[in-house]
Amino acid sequence: MTKEVLRxxxxxxxxxxxxxxxxxxFTLHQGExxxxxxxxxxxxxxxxxxxxxxxxxxxxxxxFKGQKVETNSKNWQELRQKIGMVFQSYDLFPNFTVLxxxxxxxxxxxxxxxxxxKTEALRLLxxxxxxxxxxxxxxxxxxxxxQRIAIVRALAMHPEIxxxxxxxxxxxxxxxxxxxxxxxxxxxxxxxxxxIVTHEMNFARQIADQVLFLENGKILENTPGEEFFKxxxxxxxRGFLTSMDF
Amino acid sequence: xxxxxxxxxxxIFLKAFELTLWLSAVGIICSIIVGILCSLVQYFKVPVLxxxxxxxxxxxRNTPLLIQLFFLYYAFPVIGLKxxxxxxxxxxxxxxxxxxxxxxxxxxxxxxxxxxxxxxxALGMNNLQLARYVVFPQGFALSMxxxxxxxxxxxxxTSIFSVIAIPELTNTALDLIGMYYRSNEYLLVLVIxxxxxxxxxxxxxxxxxxxxxYGTFGD
Ligand SMILES: Nc1ncnc2c1ncn2[C@@H]1O[C@H](COP(=O)(O)OP(=O)(O)OP(=O)(O)O)[C@@H](O)[C@H]1O
Ligand SMILES: [Mg+2]
Numbered sequence: 001m002t003k004e005v006l007r008x009x010x011x012x013x014x015x016x017x018x019x020x021x022x023x024x025x026f027t028l029h030q031g032e033x034x035x036x037x038x039x040x041x042x043x044x045x046x047x048x049x050x051x052x053x054x055x056x057x058x059x060x061x062x063x064f065k066g067q068k069v070e071t072n073s074k075n076w077q078e079l080r081q082k083i084g085m086v087f088q089s090y091d092l093f094p095n096f097t098v099l100x101x102x103x104x105x106x107x108x109x110x111x112x113x114x115x116x117x118k119t120e121a122l123r124l125l126x127x128x129x130x131x132x133x134x135x136x137x138x139x140x141x142x143x144x145x146x147q148r149i150a151i152v153r154a155l156a157m158h159p160e161i162x163x164x165x166x167x168x169x170x171x172x173x174x175x176x177x178x179x180x181x182x183x184x185x186x187x188x189x190x191x192x193x194x195x196i197v198t199h200e201m202n203f204a205r206q207i208a209d210q211v212l213f214l215e216n217g218k219i220l221e222n223t224p225g226e227e228f229f230k231x232x233x234x235x236x237x238r239g240f241l242t243s244m245d246f
Numbered sequence: 247x248x249x250x251x252x253x254x255x256x257x258i259f260l261k262a263f264e265l266t267l268w269l270s271a272v273g274i275i276c277s278i279i280v281g282i283l284c285s286l287v288q289y290f291k292v293p294v295l296x297x298x299x300x301x302x303x304x305x306x307r308n309t310p311l312l313i314q315l316f317f318l319y320y321a322f323p324v325i326g327l328k329x330x331x332x333x334x335x336x337x338x339x340x341x342x343x344x345x346x347x348x349x350x351x352x353x354x355x356x357x358x359x360x361x362x363x364x365x366x367x368a369l370g371m372n373n374l375q376l377a378r379y380v381v382f383p384q385g386f387a388l389s390m391x392x393x394x395x396x397x398x399x400x401x402x403x404t405s406i407f408s409v410i411a412i413p414e415l416t417n418t419a420l421d422l423i424g425m426y427y428r429s430n431e432y433l434l435v436l437v438i439x440x441x442x443x444x445x446x447x448x449x450x451x452x453x454x455x456x457x458x459x460y461g462t463f464g465d
Contacts, residue, residue: 077367077371078370085368093366105370110370
């Protein structure tokens with residue numbers, strides 16, 4: 001049995017009086033990929049943001065590598081160094097070059113030696129095919145390039161888990177494949193533990209070890225990946241897959 | 247319109263010009279420093295100081311410089327605090343300008359995209375690092391238009407120094423007109439003198455504004 005990386009127990013989240021997430025529980029093991037699927041507004045972003053403390057929650061618990069997470073800001077700030085996150089908006093810091101964007105957190109937050117991080121940054125940039133943009137500013141890059149660099153920036157922190165929230169949703173179609181390929185490689189080559197929110201069903205089917213299907217803030221299905229796409233248990237999930245042309 | 251009147255007045259105007267320039271420069275630089283300090287307090291919500299500065303900004307922005315100067319120059323000596331007219335002028339200008347600058351910077355910080363802040367947090371930054379690497383550089387860029395407007399506003403406000411008898415440009419022009427009744431000539435010189443100060447300042451600030459727009463630096 002592989003090691004448990006993340007466990008969520010009975011998590012409830014409110015925005016004001018309105019409950020956005022209801023009794024969410026799941027477990028994720030090392031090297032596994034969990035995809036969060038569900039219609040717009042079902043709470044996917046809210047859930048993934050709860051997992052690195054960008055949103056607080058009312059009750060329930062999160063366990064990181066078996067340790068219960070103390071949900072104070074100091075502790076989250078420490079923990080976020082081990083939890084990489086990439087967003088839909090692909091905004092790098094516009095006032096820094098590509099290299100500076102990547103070095104910033106490892107050097108200033110983690111206090112690692114700059115030379116070492118730089119070598120690693122160049123290696124990662126090469127891996128995503130963008131080494132020649134090392135001294136460019138974000139505004140000189142396309143959305144897909146920025147998103148690949150945002151992934152590199154998160155990886156340079158040596159995270160133990162990566163969270164992806166619709167990282168291709170705002171990209172032009174021809175950019176999508178390159179970004180998804182990088183995420184796929186992370187799973188297949190590096191065996192990175194990941195939680196992925198996506199509307200790309202082919203990609204989800206290919207990469208998911210486990211699928212959480214959310215609707216109205218509730219988990220309707222928690223199924224092994226292949227199983228979900230072949231034999232969705234609920235009508236809602238069947239309807240969702242149909243609506244996604246799948 | 248007589249050229250002779252104009253050329254004869256130039257040495258006096260030159261002195262006044264230097265004084266306006268000097269008072270403006272000192273006033274603006276100090277205002278920017280006060281503004282930055284106040285906006286930092288506001289950003290980090292430093293207890294007690296935060297409330298004091300909120301009150302200060304409201305007070306300074308809602309009273310005319312004229313009244314502030316009268317207070318400094320005529321009322322403070324009554325309680326034993328006597329300062330020269332120029333010191334009063336600069337203090338008054340910085341009291342006013344600091345509040346406007348603080349407001350501008352605070353607005354800039356608040357305008358930084360929340361997704362940028364999420365990015366910084368997700369990278370494990372603490373509040374100080376977030377401020378230093380994300381919010382301030384981008385916030386300053388966003389507050390450049392306000393800064394430009396405030397600088398121009400403060401230069402123009404120095405004309406009010408005439409009420410406490412500082413011999414800056416406006417005061418000098420009014421004096422000369424009072425003595426020689428040649429308003430056309432003196433007003434023309436006055437307008438040109440302000441233009442010589444303001445136009446380069448506007449051009450420079452607009453250039454800086456373009457350079458840092460949207461928090462993008464480096465070209
Ligand atoms: N800050 C907020 N305050 C109040 N309500 C919010 C807030 N953020 C999200 N919501 C609400 O919570 C619900 C879930 O939103 P969320 O963004 O998590 O959905 P999602 O599944 O990610 O949708 P999408 O696929 O469109 O990204 C929505 O009804 C949304 O309107
Ligand atoms: Mg979302």
